[in-house]
Every structure is written in structure tokens, then in C-alpha cells.
Amino acid sequence: xxxxxIVVQAFRGYPNRVEVLFSGDVVLFLAxxxxxxxxxxxxxxxxxxxxxxRKSRSxxxxxxxxxxxxxxxxxxxxxxxxxxxxxxDVSGNRHVVQRRLIGNDAELTVxxxxxxxxxxxxxxxxDAFRPFLGQCEIQALIDSEQxxxxxxxxxxxGFGEFSELRLRLQRMRTDTDHQARVQAVRETATRVIHPLxxxxxxxxxVDPEVLRERAATHLALSADASWATIRSESEIQINSIYxxxxxRSRPDNVLSSLAVDVRPTASKAIDAIKTVLAEITExxxxxxxxxxxxxxxxxxxLAEQLPSGECPFCGQKTLTEDRLVKVRATVAPTATxxxxxxxxxxxxxxELRAPGPTSRADLQRLIDVLVSDPDRQLLNDAIxxxxxxxxxxxxxxxxxxxxxAATEIARLPTGDADxxxxxxxxxxxxxxxxxxxxxxxxxxxxxxREALARRFAGLTPDEQKRVAGxxxxxxxxxxxxxxxxxxxVRTLQGHLAETTRRLEELEKREMSKALQVLxxxxxRYYEELSPGHHITIKGVTVRDSRYRQAALEAxxxxxxxxxVTTFSEAEGNCLGLSLYFSQRVxxxxxxxxxxxxxxxxxxxxxxxxxxVNLLARVSRNRQVIVMTHDRRFGEAVDAQFAALPGYVRYxxxxxxxPEPHIELAAGRLDELLTYAESNAVGDRTxxxxxxxxxxxxxxxxxxxxxxxxxxxxxxxxxxETMVDRLHERRLIDDLEVGTLHRLRRFGSRxxxxxxxVNASEAAIRTSVKxxxxxxxxxxxxxxKLEILQGGAGDGKTG
Amino acid sequence: MTSDALRxxxxxMKEELPEEVQPVIDAVLAGEVELETVWNSLLDEALSDxx
Numbered sequence: 001x002x003x004x005x006i007v008v009q010a011f012r013g014y015p016n017r018v019e020v021l022f023s024g025d026v027v028l029f030l031a032x033x034x035x036x037x038x039x040x041x042x043x044x045x046x047x048x049x050x051x052x053x054r055k056s057r058s059x060x061x062x063x064x065x066x067x068x069x070x071x072x073x074x075x076x077x078x079x080x081x082x083x084x085x086x087x088x089d090v091s092g093n094r095h096v097v098q099r100r101l102i103g104n105d106a107e108l109t110v111x112x113x114x115x116x117x118x119x120x121x122x123x124x125x126x127d128a129f130r131p132f133l134g135q136c137e138i139q140a141l142i143d144s145e146q147x148x149x150x151x152x153x154x155x156x157x158g159f160g161e162f163s164e165l166r167l168r169l170q171r172m173r174t175d176t177d178h179q180a181r182v183q184a185v186r187e188t189a190t191r192v193i194h195p196l197x198x199x200x201x202x203x204x205x206v207d208p209e210v211l212r213e214r215a216a217t218h219l220a221l222s223a224d225a226s227w228a229t230i231r232s233e234s235e236i237q238i239n240s241i242y243x244x245x246x247x248r249s250r251p252d253n254v255l256s257s258l259a260v261d262v263r264p265t266a267s268k269a270i271d272a273i274k275t276v277l278a279e280i281t282e283x284x285x286x287x288x289x290x291x292x293x294x295x296x297x298x299x300x301x302l303a304e305q306l307p308s309g310e311c312p313f314c315g316q317k318t319l320t321e322d323r324l325v326k327v328r329a330t331v332a333p334t335a336t337x338x339x340x341x342x343x344x345x346x347x348x349x350x351e352l353r354a355p356g357p358t359s360r361a362d363l364q365r366l367i368d369v370l371v372s373d374p375d376r377q378l379l380n381d382a383i384x385x386x387x388x389x390x391x392x393x394x395x396x397x398x399x400x401x402x403x404x405a406a407t408e409i410a411r412l413p414t415g416d417a418d419x420x421x422x423x424x425x426x427x428x429x430x431x432x433x434x435x436x437x438x439x440x441x442x443x444x445x446x447x448x449r450e451a452l453a454r455r456f457a458g459l460t461p462d463e464q465k466r467v468a469g470x471x472x473x474x475x476x477x478x479x480x481x482x483x484x485x486x487x488x489v490r491t492l493q494g495h496l497a498e499t500t501r502r503l504e505e506l507e508k509r510e511m512s513k514a515l516q517v518l519x520x521x522x523x524r525y526y527e528e529l530s531p532g533h534h535i536t537i538k539g540v541t542v543r544d545s546r547y548r549q550a551a552l553e554a555x556x557x558x559x560x561x562x563x564v565t566t567f568s569e570a571e572g573n574c575l576g577l578s579l580y581f582s583q584r585v586x587x588x589x590x591x592x593x594x595x596x597x598x599x600x601x602x603x604x605x606x607x608x609x610x611x612v613n614l615l616a617r618v619s620r621n622r623q624v625i626v627m628t629h630d631r632r633f634g635e636a637v638d639a640q641f642a643a644l645p646g647y648v649r650y651x652x653x654x655x656x657x658p659e660p661h662i663e664l665a666a667g668r669l670d671e672l673l674t675y676a677e678s679n680a681v682g683d684r685t686x687x688x689x690x691x692x693x694x695x696x697x698x699x700x701x702x703x704x705x706x707x708x709x710x711x712x713x714x715x716x717x718x719x720e721t722m723v724d725r726l727h728e729r730r731l732i733d734d735l736e737v738g739t740l741h742r743l744r745r746f747g748s749r750x751x752x753x754x755x756x757v758n759a760s761e762a763a764i765r766t767s768v769k770x771x772x773x774x775x776x777x778x779x780x781x782x783x784k785l786e787i788l789q790g791g792a793g794d795g796k797t798g
Numbered sequence: 799m800t801s802d803a804l805r806x807x808x809x810x811m812k813e814e815l816p817e818e819v820q821p822v823i824d825a826v827l828a829g830e831v832e833l834e835t836v837w838n839s840l841l842d843e844a845l846s847d848x849x
Contacts, residue, residue, distance in 0.1 A: 161804045162804060162807075165804070168833060169822070172834055176834075176838055177838045177841075178845060181845050182841070485846070489841060489845060491818065491844075492819065492840060495815065495816050495818055496819060499815055499819055499822065502811055502814070502815070503811065510803065510807065
């Protein structure tokens with residue numbers, strides 16, 4: 001497969017439609033940075049593979065979401081983003097691959113038909129079989145961190161599919177449509193297996209077969225008893241135990257092995273409530289007595305000032321000694337507030353705040369076990385009572401804190417007694433409410449306890465233990481579907497993990513094998529690119545850490561080296577190019593072309609010349625397309641290939657606007673004429689470059705005709721002299737020599753912006769037509785020359 | 799290394815893997831785009847109530 005043509009429209013650096021012919025044997029694009037070279041490489045990659053190296057190697061892929069970023073920022077809204085690539089296969093058949101941007105997505109057609117990829121053309125789509133080397137590919141490998149390097153090497157060596165599959169398998173383990181169902185069976189299985197698992201053992205790691213055998217043994221069944229048998233037998237045996245006391249305590253349903261008893265907690269809480277109530281009463285009494293004492297003290301002071309016990313209001317002798325003794329008695333014992341009593345109150349509240357051993361979750365769990373049991377209502381009532389109690393306790397705790405603060409104030413003679421009385425009343429009400437709710441919770445707990453006790457009534461301790469064991473067996477039997485499903489899922493996930501691990505192992509093995517196979521070629525290419533240097537790639541090591549850090553195993557002159565840490569940037573570039581030529585060129589039979597985008601970064605003249613020599617060798621059987629910003633390298637390519645008939649050179653320039661101008665600087669007669677014809681409708685700059693192509697076409701025609709006739713005109717001869725020599729040798733007639741001179745003058749003057757010569761579309765088309773006629777007459781069929789020359793020509797092409 | 803190589807490796811690997819997970823490898827070998835659908839189907843089967 002060779003590249004014939006690329007058309008870009010509103011794509012990357014090209015806001016308008018541009019058609020570029022690649023139909024040479026060696027095609028050079030020389031342009032400054034940012035002139036649109038890489039846009040052409042990316043157009044080729046995107047059209048054929050639907051990817052862009054820039055995106056796939058990016059360290060911040062979130063900036064490249066979808067494909068909308070490929071659209072030229074300067075494109076007119078009415079212009080669609082399209083890339084079209086024309087290829088020619090080994091049989092000479094033409095194929096057109098077009099990719100069009102639709103929103104943030106893309107649509108592909110191959111030879112006019114919708115397609116998923118280009119494999120129908122016999123092209124492999126893996127990274128290792130892409131005939132181009134993107135600008136940032138080598139740099140990305142050199143700059144990559146260890147954890148990314150494996151991925152990149154894998155892609156470069158052709159194992160991208162391995163990595164992609166491995167990552168998909170890894171993702172599948174945790175990212176499934178059935179995650180909620182998986183979680184549910186895991187939880188159920190964990191709950192029912194837990195009583196049988198050893199401490200610290202993952203219940204899900206116990207083989208259900210082992211569980212089934214243990215249950216069968218416990219039930220004295222044969223080892224191969226089915227889950228259904230275990231389910232029915234455990235129920236029979238439970239019923240059998242209960243039937244020994246005449247069936248009086250026989251449970252109607254399953255009995256949990258859980259020990260649930262809310263009574264001790266409730267009793268403890270009720271005791272605390274009684275303490276709280278007593279202490280509150282004590283506080284209020286103390287306060288009342290304190291107020292009385294303060295009043296009595298005032299009265300005594302007043303009485304001391306009164307003569308002979310007379311009342312200050314009525315004048316009668318009412319303050320008798322007996323009454324004063326009683327008042328004095330009221331003052332003295334209440335002088336100290338009941339501090340110890342307050343501490344007891346606080347302790348009682350703390351006791352009420354502490355959660356009991358019977359939690360709501362415990363009760364709920366018991367309900368789950370007693371699904372269809374009539375005692376379920378009892379448990380529901382207990383839960384309701386606990387919920388209600390929680391609410392009451394929250395209120396009580398808040399009030400207690402307020403009451404303590406009010407107590408401190410009330411102790412003072414100026415204290416707010418009303419606030420204390422008010423809070424005391426509220427606190428008393430709250431404590432009483434809490435007490436009531438504790439009573440209800442206690443009663444519910446008692447009912448649950450009695451219900452459980454009834455079930456065990458008449459059973460010996462051994463029988464109770466036996467019943468608990470049978471209950472576990474029955475629970476397993478009842479939940480066998482979940483236990484087995486959890487085990488199957490776990491096994492399946494384990495197999496998937498094993499598959500991933502095995503694939504990873506094979507990927508590493510194959511990569512090492514591939515590197516060993518490529519090693520000799522890599523060393524050869526490396527020495528060709530970097531004379532005097534040597535490297536042997538031994539393989540790749542990937543550490544079995546979370547990040548799968550990778551390193552290249554290499555030696556240089558027999559010493560172990562790490563190319564990433566040892567090599568200069570240019571040497572790293574040479575190594576990357578060596579990998580490219582070894583794999584994507586030598587082992588890529590579908591393509592008879594290579595495309596290098598800026599391959600000489602950081603390279604000196606020696607490395608550049610090494611690459612030119614390498615390209616000269618490769619060009620013997622492949623189309624070579626090179627894009628570079630490096631003028632020195634461009635001139636070296638020019639010097640190497642300028643004499644080659646199939647050499648095409650484009651210069652890309654930026655004008656005043658965002659539109660790059662592609663100028664055909666050298667090419668075969670066909671390319672020159674096609675270029676002039678297809679760009680004749682362009683703007684003035686483009687039309688002037690078409691005129692330049694006409695001038696070059698005159699020169700190319702003259703050289704080709706001279707070569708075809710075997711006349712061997714001297715290299716470096718001026719074009720007008722060459723045309724005259726062709727005429728002198730009767731290779732062209734009088735009219736044709738005039739036409740060629742006229743076309744050369746037009747091309748030369750129009751291309752050099754002579755204001756008197758207009759490079760109009762019509763003038764370009766007329767010129768192309770005239771040259772095509774000459775081409776058809778003299779260059780299309782060899783015998784014509786022989787006739788004109790009287791048999792002098794040998795018919796060989798240059 | 800070609801796609802054929804991955805196919806070859808997977809074919810070799812498939813023989814060493816338990817039967818339960820082989821449909822995943824089969825899906826890759828058959829070029830199934832929706833590999834995850836195959837996995838979901840296997841999980842669905844594993845989660846079924848059949849005992």
C-alpha cells in the first residue's frame with residue numbers, strides 16, 4: 001500500500017480544503033514549526049486508524065475528550081471537518097478512506113461504504129503495523145515514566161492488543177452490570193457462613209462443598225447429601241427435639257441461635273431513671289429549703305431588732321421563743337447545697353446515655369432470621385420501643401445540661417429560682433416520659449426473652465446447643481442459593497484474575513521474544529544511525545508491583561546499560577528510530593511506504609546524514625515521506641534525492657493568516673501538472689505557486705525528453721538552453737520550442753510576482769493543457785521518439 | 799507480532815484455563831466487540847438461583 005493523496009478540510013491547522021499529492025517515490029515536506037506538517041501526519045493517522053498519537057500518548061488525556069478538538073479553530077461554521085486518504089495497493093487499485101467529524105464523534109467510509117475500520121483493505125490496525133512514526137512517539141517513550149513504559153513498548157512492538165485486552169479484563173472484575181446483585185449474595189453468604197468460619201477467616205473463602213459436608217455430618221447424613229436434604233433434615237431434627245416435651249414448647253418456626261435479652265439493660269436504665277427522679281426531687285426540696293432558710297434568716301435579723309417579740313405589722317406579741325427556735329432550725333441545716341446529690345444525678349444521666357447491649361441492629365437481625373415467625377410482631381414492638389426511647393433520651397440529656405446550669409445560678413441568693421423551677425419541671429416530665437418508654441422497652445424485651453425462653457423450655461443445655469447447631473445448618477440450607485452463587489462469582493472472578501495474570505505473563509514473554517528477534521536489527525539500524533555506537537536490546541523486565549514498572553534490558557559493548565538513564569536525547573531518538581525501522585518497516589509487509597514526522601530532533605549532522613543514508617536504502621523498495629522543520633536535514637535529503645525522477649518536495653509557508661500554503665518545490669512532470677491544475681482555483685499566493693510549478697514542469701519535460709532520447713544533455717544546463725538544444729536536435733518542432741519558451745517565461749514571471757503577468761486560473765489551465773499535449777506526444781509512448789528520431793532512441797527511461 | 803499471535807497465545811492459554819472462563823477467551827477469539835456483555839452473561843449465570 002502506498003499513499004497517493006491526502007485531502008484535509010477544516011482539520012487541525014487547515015481551516016479550508018487542501019489537497020496534497022504524495023505520488024512520488026521520495027516526498028519531502030520542509031516547513032517551519034507550526035506550519036501544518038504534523039496536521040498532515042495526523043490526518044493520515046486519524047483517517048486510517050481513528051486515533052491520534054498526540055492523544056493516546058498524552059499525560060493529560062482529559063484534554064482530548066472525543067474528537068471535536070481536531071476541528072480547525074479557524075474553519076468556517078458551514079465547512080465540515082473531513083479527511084480523505086487515497087491509497088494504491090500492490091495491484092494498482094485505488095482505495096479512498098474518508099473520516100468525517102460528526103459532533104464529537106467520527107464516521108468512517110472505505111471506498112464509499114460505511115466501515116468500522118480499514119481492515120477490509122488488508123491493513124492491520126495495531127500500533128506495530130502503522131507505517132508512520134508520529135512526532136511525539138519517540139519522545140513519549142524517552143520521557144515516559146516506568147509505569148507507562150511497558151504500555152508504550154508494548155504498543156511499539158505490536159502488543160497493543162495484549163495490553164488493551166488485559167486492561168479490559170482487569171476492569172471487568174469490578175465494573176459489571178451485576179454489581180448490586182453480587183454485593184447482595186456476598187452479604188447473605190457472609191452472614192450465614194460466619195458462625196462456621198474460623199476467627200479471621202473470610203467466610204466467602206470457605207468452599208460450599210466443605211460447608212455442605214459439615215452440615216451433612218452434623219445432621220448424621222451421608223457426605224453427599226444435597227442442600228435440599230440438609231434443609232428438610234435440619235427442620236425435622238429441630239422439630240424432633242422440641243417434640244420430646246409433648247410439643248408444648250415446640251416452635252412454630254425457626255429459632256435463632258442469637259441471644260437477645262433487653263431486660264438487663266432496661267432494668268439498669270429504670271434504676272438510673274429512679275435515681276434521676278429522686279435526685280431531681282432532692283434538688284427541688286433543697287432549693288425550697290434554701291429559699292425558706294434565706295427567708296428565715298432575714299426574719300431572724302428583723303426579729304432581733306424588734307422590742308419584746310412584737311409583730312412589726314400588727315404590734316401583737318407573736319414572735320414567741322418557740323417559733324424563733326423553729327425558724328433558727330430552718331436556717332442552719334440547709335446552708336450547704338447537696339453537691340453529692342448533683343454528682344449522683346449526673347452519673348445517672350450518663351448511665352442513661354450509654355447504649356445497651358441490645359441494639360436495634362441486633363433485633364433487626366433476629367427478625368431476618370424469624371422471617372415468618374409470629375414472634376416477629378414482638379420484635380417489631382421492641383424496635384419501636386427502642387426508637388421511642390432514643391428520642392426521649394435525647395430530650396432528657398438536653399434538659400439535664402440546662403438543669404445543671406440553672407442549679408448553679410439558683411444557689412446564689414440572687415439566683416433565678418423561677419428558671420430552676422421551670423427547668424426542674426421539664427426535666428421531671430422528661431425523666432418520667434423516658435421512664436415510661438424504658439418500661440415499654442423493658443416489657444417488650446421481656447416478651448422477646450420469654451418467647452425465646454418458651455422455645456427452649458423443656459430442653460436440656462445439650463439439646464439447646466444441638467438446636468443452635470441445627471439452626472446454623474438450616475440457615476445454610478435455606479440460603480444455599482446465595483452461598484453457591486457467591487462461591488461461583490468468587491470462583492469466576494478468580495478465574496478472570498488468573499486469565500489476566502496469565503495473559504500478562506505471556507505478553508511479557510512474547511515481548512521479550514520479539515525484542516530478542518528484533519535485537520540484531522535494532523543494533524544494525526542503531527549503528528547505521530549513530531556510527532561508532534553499539535547497543536543490544538536483551539528484553540524487557542516488568543516489576544510485579546502495582547504500577548508494573550518496566551525497564552529495557554540492554555548492553556553496550558558488553559556492559560549492561562539502561563538506555564533511558566544513559567542515553568542522550570539524540571541517542572534515544574536513534575534507538576526509537578531503530579525500533580521503528582525494525583518493526584514497522586521491516587515487519588510490515590502490507591505497506592510499501594514509510595512516513596516520518598520530524599525524525600531528527602536533537603540530532604547532529606552526523607546522525608542526520610546517517611538517517612539520509614538509511615532513507616536512501618529504504619527508498620529502493622518503499623515510498624519515503626519525510627516531514628521536517630530542520631533546514632539542514634531538508635537540504636541533505638534534497639541533495640540525496642534531487643536527481644531522482646520520483647522526488648517531490650513541498651515547502652509549507654504561513655502567510656499573514658492562519659492558512660498554510662503548500663508549494664510544490666520539486667516533482668515529476670505528472671505531479672507538477674496535477675498540482676498546478678488542482679490548485680488553479682486557489683488564492684493569489686497559491687496561483688503563483690502553480691505558475692512556479694509550470695516553470696518546473698517545462699524544465700522537467702525537457703530533461704525527461706532529453707533522457708528519453710538518450711541525448712544526455714549536460715546536468716545544470718539552463719532551461720532555455722536545454723529547450724533550444726532539443727530543437728536543434730529535432731526532438732521538438734518550431735512551434736513547440738516557442739510554446740516551451742513562452743510557458744517558461746510565464747511560469748517564471750508569474751511565480752515571482754511580476755505585476756505585468758497575471759497568474760490567472762485560465763492562464764494556468766491553458767499552460768497545463770499545452771504541457772500535457774507535449775507530454776502525451778513525446779513521453780507517453782516510447783516508439784514515437786524512435787519514429788521522430790529515425791530509430792536513434794533506445795526507449796529507456798531516465 | 800500480529801493479531802494472529804494474540805490468537806495463538808489465547809488459544810494456547812484457553813486450554814490451561816478453567817471451563818467457566820473459556821467463553822471470555824472465545825469471545826476475544828471470535829472478535830466480539832462487546833466482551834463485557836459476555837462477562838455479564840457469565841456473572842448472570844453464576845448469580846442464578848439454581849442449586
